[in-house]
Amino acid sequence: MPGLDRRKMSKSYGNAIALTMTEDETAAAIRKTVTDSDRLISFDPQIRPGVSALLSTAALCLGTQPEEIATQIGDQGSGELKRLTTDAVNSFLAPMRARRADLAQDSGLASEVLRRGNDRANTIAATTLDEVRTVMGTRY
Incomplete structure (x- = not known):
């Protein structure tokens, strides 16, 4: 799975979203993802690695294709992409984070x-x- 910078996801690269992160920490990590100034969101891993990494992450969490998300966002820009990705990741991880917190009590x-x-x-x-x-x- 690609990390937030399109390289392999790894703690040592600092491009991973950990299960131990809070929703705010997840949002901060996603906000730091380097994108470009083109407002029209498109999936092109070679030319737009940051945008494509966010699209891939959101698609994984939403169970869809990156191109579909790009079409949905259209020309709303990277800010909207980051917001959508943050919401998707936090929703996807919420049950796992809750289970982890329950297990940590024992x-x-x-x-x-x-x-x-x-x-x-x-x-x-x-x-x-x-x-x-x-x-x-x-x-x-």
């Missing part, structure tokens, strides 16, 4: 999930090693 949950995962991985590994030893004839 301080022992992460430890328990890790313990169960380790137990399951150890069981699978022991079974696999047992099979390998049988095939290799090294079972003692």
